[in-house]
Amino acid sequence: MREITYRQALNEALAEELERDPNVFLMGEEVAEYHGAYKVSQGLLERFGPRRIIDTPISENGFAGLGIGAAMVGLRPIIEFMTFSFSLVAFDQVVNNAPNMFLMSGGQFNVPITFRGPNGPAHQLAATHSHATENFYASVPGLKVCAPATPSDAKGLLKTAVRDDNPVLVLEAELLYSSKGMVEPPDEELLIPLGKADVKREGTDVSIICYAQTVPLALKVAAQLEEENISAEIVDLRSIKPLDEQTVFDSVAKTHRVVIVEQDHPFCGVGAEICYRIQKNIFDALDAQILRVSQEDVPMPYNERLEKAVLPNADKLVTAVKQVCYA
Amino acid sequence: MQPGEQRDEVEMLSLMLLIRRFEERASQQYQAQKIGGFCHLYIGQEAVVTGALAAVRDDDYVITAYRDHAHALARGTSADACMAELFGKETGCSRGLGGSMHFFDRKNHMYGGHAIVGAHVPLAVGMAFAIKYRGEDRVTLCFFGDGAINQGSFHEALNLAALYKLPIVFICENNLFAMGTSVKRSTSLKQIVDRAEGYDIPGEIVDGMNFREVRDKVAEIVDSIRKEAHPAFLEVRTYRYRGHSMSDPASYRTKQELEKYRLDDPITRLRAQLTREGKLTNEQFDMLDKRAKETVLAAVKFAEKSPEMPVEQVYDYVYFNGAKE
Numbered sequence A: 001m002r003e004i005t006y007r008q009a010l011n012e013a014l015a016e017e018l019e020r021d022p023n024v025f026l027m028g029e030e031v032a033e034y035h036g037a038y039k040v041s042q043g044l045l046e047r048f049g050p051r052r053i054i055d056t057p058i059s060e061n062g063f064a065g066l067g068i069g070a071a072m073v074g075l076r077p078i079i080e081f082m083t084f085s086f087s088l089v090a091f092d093q094v095v096n097n098a099p100n101m102f103l104m105s106g107g108q109f110n111v112p113i114t115f116r117g118p119n120g121p122a123h124q125l126a127a128t129h130s131h132a133t134e135n136f137y138a139s140v141p142g143l144k145v146c147a148p149a150t151p152s153d154a155k156g157l158l159k160t161a162v163r164d165d166n167p168v169l170v171l172e173a174e175l176l177y178s179s180k181g182m183v184e185p186p187d188e189e190l191l192i193p194l195g196k197a198d199v200k201r202e203g204t205d206v207s208i209i210c211y212a213q214t215v216p217l218a219l220k221v222a223a224q225l226e227e228e229n230i231s232a233e234i235v236d237l238r239s240i241k242p243l244d245e246q247t248v249f250d251s252v253a254k255t256h257r258v259v260i261v262e263q264d265h266p267f268c269g270v271g272a273e274i275c276y277r278i279q280k281n282i283f284d285a286l287d288a289q290i291l292r293v294s295q296e297d298v299p300m301p302y303n304e305r306l307e308k309a310v311l312p313n314a315d316k317l318v319t320a321v322k323q324v325c326y327a
Numbered sequence B: 001m002q003p004g005e006q007r008d009e010v011e012m013l014s015l016m017l018l019i020r021r022f023e024e025r026a027s028q029q030y031q032a033q034k035i036g037g038f039c040h041l042y043i044g045q046e047a048v049v050t051g052a053l054a055a056v057r058d059d060d061y062v063i064t065a066y067r068d069h070a071h072a073l074a075r076g077t078s079a080d081a082c083m084a085e086l087f088g089k090e091t092g093c094s095r096g097l098g099g100s101m102h103f104f105d106r107k108n109h110m111y112g113g114h115a116i117v118g119a120h121v122p123l124a125v126g127m128a129f130a131i132k133y134r135g136e137d138r139v140t141l142c143f144f145g146d147g148a149i150n151q152g153s154f155h156e157a158l159n160l161a162a163l164y165k166l167p168i169v170f171i172c173e174n175n176l177f178a179m180g181t182s183v184k185r186s187t188s189l190k191q192i193v194d195r196a197e198g199y200d201i202p203g204e205i206v207d208g209m210n211f212r213e214v215r216d217k218v219a220e221i222v223d224s225i226r227k228e229a230h231p232a233f234l235e236v237r238t239y240r241y242r243g244h245s246m247s248d249p250a251s252y253r254t255k256q257e258l259e260k261y262r263l264d265d266p267i268t269r270l271r272a273q274l275t276r277e278g279k280l281t282n283e284q285f286d287m288l289d290k291r292a293k294e295t296v297l298a299a300v301k302f303a304e305k306s307p308e309m310p311v312e313q314v315y316d317y318v319y320f321n322g323a324k325e
Helices: A006-020 A044-048 A060-072 A084-097 A134-138 A151-163 A214-226 A245-255 A270-285 A304-310 A314-324 B009-031 B046-053 B069-075 B079-086 B120-133 B146-150 B152-163 B211-227 B255-262 B266-276 B282-305 B311-317
Strands: A002-005 A024-028 A053-055 A076-080 A114-119 A144-146 A168-173 A180-183 A198-201 A206-210 A232-236 A239-241 A258-261 A291-293 B061-064 B110-113 B140-145 B168-174 B203-207 B231-237
Touching: A002 A006, A006 A024, A006 A044, A006 A151, A006 A168, A006 A180, A024 A060, A044 A053, A060 A076, A060 A084, A060 B120, A060 B152, A084 A114, A084 A134, A084 A168, A084 B120, A114 A151, A134 A144, A134 A239, A134 A270, A144 A151, A151 A168, A151 A180, A198 A214, A198 A245, A206 A214, A206 A245, A206 A314, A214 A232, A214 A258, A214 A314, A232 A245, A245 A270, A258 A270, A258 A314, A270 A291, A291 A314, B009 B046, B009 B069, B009 B079, B009 B211, B009 B266, B009 B282, B046 B069, B046 B140, B046 B168, B046 B211, B046 B266, B061 B069, B061 B120, B069 B079, B069 B110, B079 B282, B110 B120, B120 B140, B120 B152, B120 B168, B140 B146, B146 B152, B146 B168, B152 B168, B152 B231, B168 B211, B203 B211, B211 B231, B211 B266, B266 B282
Parallel strands: A024 A053, A024 A076, A076 A114, A114 A168, A144 A168, A206 A232, A206 A258, A258 A291, B061 B110, B061 B140, B140 B168, B168 B231, B203 B231
Antiparallel strands: A002 A180, A144 A239, A198 A232
16 A cells, blocks of 8 residues: 555556556546646656547537547547536536437447546635536436545546446546545556445444545544544445445444535435435434535635635534534 | 449439338328327438438448438338337337437447437547547448537537548538528528538538439548548538428428429439439339338338337346346
């Protein structure tokens, strides 16, 4: 094991998959000569050449569709969105073409494509550049959606996504690109299955369900709660769809109390689905109502103080945990 | 020898007849409520797809929009599988899961059948990208209507194809109307082909009611692309006799206009050419037509008696998890 950044982990995943399979190529805005807007593709052009690391014009709809067409005839494209906020320009391709093709063609054309890039609010990027898209995409049958929080998960999930025979969205976290974590050595194949949550911290009093940028937040809050004698279990979903509900249920069966902390908006958000599944399947295990901490239901303000106020934060999470623990 | 010259013209006439009789029968079955959803007929445009496909190889890629029955038939999908798809049956070319607007046939390199206007044009560019990526000498034929040329996806796709020098022919089937909106009311150009110029893509116009003209022009373009990959644009001027879809009486155009085009019918024209040259007798033509009608009638019977997919099987078509059929 060695410590590398989330960014380096993603870079290794890309390089390893490009190396392994000649049908894999990386395409997107600024991925080649600029080395990626967030430097995730650093060095890949030099190593794999312009045939496989391809810069595009600013045409998300066009190059997302190009990737889908190439996947229909057997290539395995990795399409980078500079941010998933820009994927909305390609919504028709991601939602209408990629996931529908397999069923619509009676099983003749699967679409083995990976869409990846940063997702969710970052820092003062305002309303158009702060979208958390996971709940939009997870509601579409035929798509798979994952949102890694650590370098190890980022590498393992991205590699799995590239090998999957279906469209997979790897929602990276812009604020975590420079975060560090322990990752298996490069000569050891790291594959993390989609649909497998990870208990990032064991606890007995409350389950905090989280993913992506809310994982470090939840871990920080758990340490703080420890001092107040509340033992929080941190369940990192890692995949939004498929969803590992069993790991969630197992945790709730142990703690009987749940707070979901998510980076999207509350209405029809990821937490709403998890709430529904918990109450439907293990209603009797609950000792309190389930609470959710999410963004407020407003477009993202630019002002730093206001942005902080509408995002999930430690205070909100602590308050929610104490409420379900009657503490 | 050009690929087009290898295709027997009488056979291609026979294919045009099959398409027309298929569409007429589909219209009738739609009215009898055997076919659901939207149903867009190709009648009047037969020379476009038959001409273009007579000029390419069987392993070239073909993709089109929602007026797609003819493209599948011309690619070699059986009338049985096409009619069964319209009936929503498991024996359909998309197992009854796609319907009229989503005909697919992997074996015959027919890549759909796409119903969001303009959205398949980037897919076509991706298929052409794959050809170049692998160093193959195939060509992608991307068909679309005049309505598609004002969609952003169309413009983005043309730019990408030109930028990456991809082997693709953009074939605009200009039937003068995007649903009920005439080209004059939708497009800021005197002629559609000028769209290509904006992307430095060579463009040409061809008479879509003339099979030979379409075939020869596409053969010439494809020949040039195979020598050195590049995109090309072909505006094919044609006309649909029926409304946009089955529910459209086409009151936005005059009877006189329709009659004018009917007099220039693509089947009548190829028939006359062949007859004049002594390659086809009236008896032979009648026999071809009879055969087409019989094939289509048999397809209706096939579709009627075919089973529907069991409900629980639908879930097997959400994610691909194994061996291809």
